[in-house]
Amino acid sequence: METTARPTGTSELRADCGSCFGLCCVALPFTASADFAVDKDAGTPCRNLNAEFRCSVHAELRRTGFPGCTVYDCFGAGQKVSRHTFGGTDWRSAPESAAVMFEVFPVVRQLHELLWYLTEALTLRPARSLHADLRRLLAETENLAALGPGDLVELDVAGHRQRVNELLLRTSELVRAGVRRGKKDRRGADLMGAELRGADLRGVSLRGAYLIAADLTGADLRTADLIGADLRDARLAGADLTGSFFLTQPQVNAARGDAATRLPGTLDRPAHWS
Incomplete structure (x- = not known):
């Protein structure tokens, strides 16, 4: 029915x-x-x-x-x-x-x-x-x-x-049209363990990207498309994800952040984060 x-x-x-x-x-x-x-x-x-x-x-x-x-x-x-x-x-x-x-x-x-x-x-x-x-x-x-x-x-x-x-x-x-400014999209990219500390990823498509254990410490992910990105054990200490979009709670839960990690207002800071 x-x-x-x-x-x-x-x-x-x-x-x-x-x-x-x-x-x-x-x-x-x-x-x-x-x-x-x-x-x-x-x-x-x-x-x-x-x-x-x-x-x-x-x-x-x-x-x-x-x-x-x-x-x-x-x-x-x-x-x-x-x-x-x-x-x-x-x-x-x-x-x-x-x-x-x-x-x-x-x-x-x-x-x-x-x-x-x-x-x-x-x-x-x-x-x-x-x-x-x-x-x-x-x-x-x-x-x-x-x-x-x-x-x-x-x-x-x-x-x-x-x-x-x-x-x-x-x-x-x-x-993303107004902020990516010629940056390379990384849709579906294999970025497992990648060194992305402090990277400017504003406006970048990371749809379905493999970011397992990647170091995103202090990275700027504002206006990044994160739908389906695999963030298991990705290091997000001090990273700015405010304004990133299509990010979900399971993705955040799988990552490793800290008190300085900035999240969109719709998501909760995992209890197991340091």
């Missing part, structure tokens, strides 16, 4: 674990690695998930071998699926719904991530010529996220993501 969604605000695109049935702790798989202490199959509850759908080691995730959990963010998909898509019926009390719920969760997560980008794009004044198109695609994405379980399972998320991405690319070009 299709319903019409009410407009989504950024607060609804933030995880509210207290309103979720621990979906990320069950639906998603993980492999024993530096990020997770054990293997876990998709659809199998994490050993740390308690009867109240809470993590029993939440305050000690990094110390107990689960730093990957501190990086993940569902963009509010957990509470949306738990409280709206399935009307507050949890997978333990209704095990017949569990498989579909776990299949729907990553679909809604992708849609909510797109809603985050579209909502942010509408705040970017240099792209105001695209705002009407952005609003239409935002409304369409909201309506898709409000679909029932059966329709969500059948949804062509990749096709919809491509349409959104095309508009976000045009948005990026307009936002």
